[in-house]
Amino acid sequence: MRLTFAASMRDAYDGIASAAERMIKYQRQVSTGIRVAQPSDDPSAAATTISEKAAHASYEQYVQAGDSAESRLAVADTLLSDVIDKLAAARTAILATQGSETTDAQRENGAQELASLRDAILEDLTTSFRGTYVFGGAAGTVRPYSKDGAGVVQPYAGSAREMTVDIDRNRPATVVFNGEAIVRGNDTTDLFTAFEDAIAAARSGDADAAHTASGALQRAFDRASQTQSTVGTSLRAIEDHSLRLEAAGRASTERVASLEEANMAEAISGLQQAETAYNAALGAAARTTRRSLFDFLPM
Amino acid sequence: MSGLYTSLTMAARALSAQQMGLEVTGNNIANVNTAGYARRTIDFAAVKPESSLSAGNGVEVTGIRSIRDRLLERRVLEEVPSEGRAQQLTEILQVVESGIGATGQSIDGRLTEMFGSFSRLADAPTSAVARADVLNTADELAQSFHEMAGRLSDAQRQADTRVRSTVEEINALAEQIRSLNHSMGASGPEGRLPLQDQMSNLLRSLNNLVNVDVVQRNDGGVDITVGSGRALVIADEVYPLEAVSQPPNGLAAVMAGGMDITSELRGGRIVGAIEARDVNIPDYMTRLDTIAYELVNQVNAIHQAGFDQLGNTNQDFFAPLASADGAARLINVDGAVRADSRLIAAASVNEVGDNGAAKQLANLRDALVLEGNSATLVDSWSHFAFRVGRDTRAALDGSKAQSDIVEQIDALRDAVSGVSLDEEAVQMIKFQRAYEANARFFSTIDQTLTILFSIVGR
Numbered sequence: 001m002r003l004t005f006a007a008s009m010r011d012a013y014d015g016i017a018s019a020a021e022r023m024i025k026y027q028r029q030v031s032t033g034i035r036v037a038q039p040s041d042d043p044s045a046a047a048t049t050i051s052e053k054a055a056h057a058s059y060e061q062y063v064q065a066g067d068s069a070e071s072r073l074a075v076a077d078t079l080l081s082d083v084i085d086k087l088a089a090a091r092t093a094i095l096a097t098q099g100s101e102t103t104d105a106q107r108e109n110g111a112q113e114l115a116s117l118r119d120a121i122l123e124d125l126t127t128s129f130r131g132t133y134v135f136g137g138a139a140g141t142v143r144p145y146s147k148d149g150a151g152v153v154q155p156y157a158g159s160a161r162e163m164t165v166d167i168d169r170n171r172p173a174t175v176v177f178n179g180e181a182i183v184r185g186n187d188t189t190d191l192f193t194a195f196e197d198a199i200a201a202a203r204s205g206d207a208d209a210a211h212t213a214s215g216a217l218q219r220a221f222d223r224a225s226q227t228q229s230t231v232g233t234s235l236r237a238i239e240d241h242s243l244r245l246e247a248a249g250r251a252s253t254e255r256v257a258s259l260e261e262a263n264m265a266e267a268i269s270g271l272q273q274a275e276t277a278y279n280a281a282l283g284a285a286a287r288t289t290r291r292s293l294f295d296f297l298p299m
Numbered sequence: 300m301s302g303l304y305t306s307l308t309m310a311a312r313a314l315s316a317q318q319m320g321l322e323v324t325g326n327n328i329a330n331v332n333t334a335g336y337a338r339r340t341i342d343f344a345a346v347k348p349e350s351s352l353s354a355g356n357g358v359e360v361t362g363i364r365s366i367r368d369r370l371l372e373r374r375v376l377e378e379v380p381s382e383g384r385a386q387q388l389t390e391i392l393q394v395v396e397s398g399i400g401a402t403g404q405s406i407d408g409r410l411t412e413m414f415g416s417f418s419r420l421a422d423a424p425t426s427a428v429a430r431a432d433v434l435n436t437a438d439e440l441a442q443s444f445h446e447m448a449g450r451l452s453d454a455q456r457q458a459d460t461r462v463r464s465t466v467e468e469i470n471a472l473a474e475q476i477r478s479l480n481h482s483m484g485a486s487g488p489e490g491r492l493p494l495q496d497q498m499s500n501l502l503r504s505l506n507n508l509v510n511v512d513v514v515q516r517n518d519g520g521v522d523i524t525v526g527s528g529r530a531l532v533i534a535d536e537v538y539p540l541e542a543v544s545q546p547p548n549g550l551a552a553v554m555a556g557g558m559d560i561t562s563e564l565r566g567g568r569i570v571g572a573i574e575a576r577d578v579n580i581p582d583y584m585t586r587l588d589t590i591a592y593e594l595v596n597q598v599n600a601i602h603q604a605g606f607d608q609l610g611n612t613n614q615d616f617f618a619p620l621a622s623a624d625g626a627a628r629l630i631n632v633d634g635a636v637r638a639d640s641r642l643i644a645a646a647s648v649n650e651v652g653d654n655g656a657a658k659q660l661a662n663l664r665d666a667l668v669l670e671g672n673s674a675t676l677v678d679s680w681s682h683f684a685f686r687v688g689r690d691t692r693a694a695l696d697g698s699k700a701q702s703d704i705v706e707q708i709d710a711l712r713d714a715v716s717g718v719s720l721d722e723e724a725v726q727m728i729k730f731q732r733a734y735e736a737n738a739r740f741f742s743t744i745d746q747t748l749t750i751l752f753s754i755v756g757r
Contacts, residue, residue: 037690039685040345046681047685137650138650141651166418166661278382
């Protein structure tokens with residue numbers, strides 16, 4: 001085969017261009033740490049990376065929702081503990097006002113203590129967190145309980161619908177509660193009416209009325225405890241899901257890294273090889289084009 | 300038996316022949332870098348002796364030929380259109396690909412952010428900040444769709460510009476070929492060699508732009524047809540192509556003699572541009588529009604069923620779209636909602652603290668709503684990116700493969716027609732030495748005649 005000037009020059013250039021292209025590819029990988037800079041570098045990896053990043057964002061979103069729910073539930077847990085403690089104290093106070101040896105002053109003190117406990121429970125049940133009443137249900141910004149001018153607590157003004165947030169896919173957690181379910185439950189009258197009855201019974205020394213009121217407080221105590229148990233279950237679930245989501249997020253990050261990021265050892269080794277090839281191509285081109293028969297002809 | 304004067308004439312003719320050999324060599328060396336040049340070779344023949352007792356009459360030049368392999372030249376012309384098509388397609392698709400953006404920072408990232416804002420709204424449905432966040436992320440998403448649609452539209456328009464400019468280039472080449480045809484017809488066979496080189500070059504350039512059929516004429520010129528036998532150059536006549544804007548989008552159709560021949564073109568850069576403009580980019584636009592349209596419909600369906608903070612229901616979140624056509628360009632947050640974030644329907648019942656609709660909107664992130672209910676919105680975007688990446692990769696690989704094929708044929712053609720400097724150096728020495736020897740012979744005959752003349756003169 002005849003070797004022509006144009007062919008040898010073209011071959012020399014092709015060799016240089018090909019080696020330079022390979023060198024730049026590895027150079028880019030080493031300097032950016034990214035293997036798939038654009039979809040055509042690896043279309044399948046690019047598409048999978050998009051899905052993985054979306055999944056990762058989804059995990060992070062659920063973790064954030066879980067964190068937010070956790071703080072709401074922590075508040076609810078504290079409030080419910082307080083309500084439970086006060087209900088227990090109220091029952092004790094009712095018992096203290098009863099008995100044949102109890103004086104009027106002692107009964108009045110007991111009535112005052114019950115009123116104070118009622119007000120404290122009212123305060124707990126009307127606590128708002130991040131602009132929403134914790135026990136107001138979906139009514140959100142509507143105060144669930146309030147007193148009228150005579151100091152009587154009015155019926156529940158909140159919503160029976162509770163508010164949940166998703167702490168994982170298809171895993172809701174209740175974060176805003178139906179106060180009515182704690183305060184009244186299936187009773188015909190609510191906790192605050194029971195307190196009014198208990199206060200009246202304390203003042204009058206009516207043992208039957210005090211017993212009835214005490215029963216109502218006990219049922220409210222049970223309902224609050226049950227709600228607190230639900231809160232505790234949700235808090236544990238959030239912790240479990242957070243751990244799972246964080247593990248899934250880490251796995252997703254690793255998958256993205258394996259798809260998208262350059263293997264630095266491989267990239268650096270490839271860069272060195274490509275650089276050697278580039279230098280060799282330059283050298284070969286220089287040697288190939290350096291001499292011809294014309295160099296040996298007498299001038 | 301020839302005389303000494305005959306020998307002198309023979310020597311002079313030989314000197315002239317070797318000098319012409321040197322000229323041919325010099326011409327080859329001069330054109331070592333001329334594209335399309337085929338090396339020349341000089342043909343010598345011994346001049347027929349006058350009688351059987353004659354030693355001969357020396358040498359004469361019978362012709363100068365260019366060394367060509369018609370088969371290889373035809374093969375180059377056959378492969379160049381595919382190379383041109385692949386190169387043009389690659390160039391345009393790379394522009395499209397560069398517009399997609401990095402993973403997680405394009406429409407996929409904006410979708411994720413918007414769903415994240417719905418999730419935050421679900422956590423605090425009465426929060427004005429969360430509502431403003433929803434509006435911002437939705438606006439950003441709409442903006443991303445607009446930009447992506449704009450980039451696709453720009454790429455399509457650029458491809459169309461390339462179609463139009465390629466038509467002009469084709470016509471310019473056709474005009475040059477017509478002119479060469481004319482020159483070839485007017486010149487004798489000996490004057491055609493440089494014209495053939497130019498013609499070979501022009502045909503290659505033309506085939507790079509559009510696949511043409513070439514018929515060799517007896518006078519050395521060519522007749523050229525394009526598409527389904529549409530005349531482009533016939534002898535001294537050019538039948539120029541036209542790029543004519545067509546409704547509804549004003550993209551150009553390639554016309555020959557008033558006929559639309561766009562679909563008849565089979566290869567060359569113009570076909571790469573047409574393919575990108577009429578096949579690839581519209582496909583990407585349709586996919587993008589489908590994602591935007593489905594997003595609008597899905598979000599609106601949930602939003603309409605929900606209740607805003609003022610107790611209203613049956614309200615769109617995005618301005619409704621009549622069809623998927625152009626959805627990516629037209630998607631926008633509903634004007635009333637944008638003006639008043641309280642109109643965002645976060646509740647699924649008429650209670651301000653409810654977050655049922657916001658949760659449903661956030662969960663739309665994982666809902667299989669596209670591609671026959673098999674893909675999420677982000678999945679569909681990833682399929683879009685995959686499609687663009689795959690097409691670009693295929694075009695890149697095709698372009699490289701086709702360039703390799705053309706390069707190999709070029710190497711074969713060069714082996715036959717290319718100039719080898721070493722070979723020309725050998726030729727130069729050969730003709731130089733022959734010239735020297737003939738000059739010495741001439742001198743010897745001259746000296747012999749001088750001796751004879753001196754004898755006669757005594």
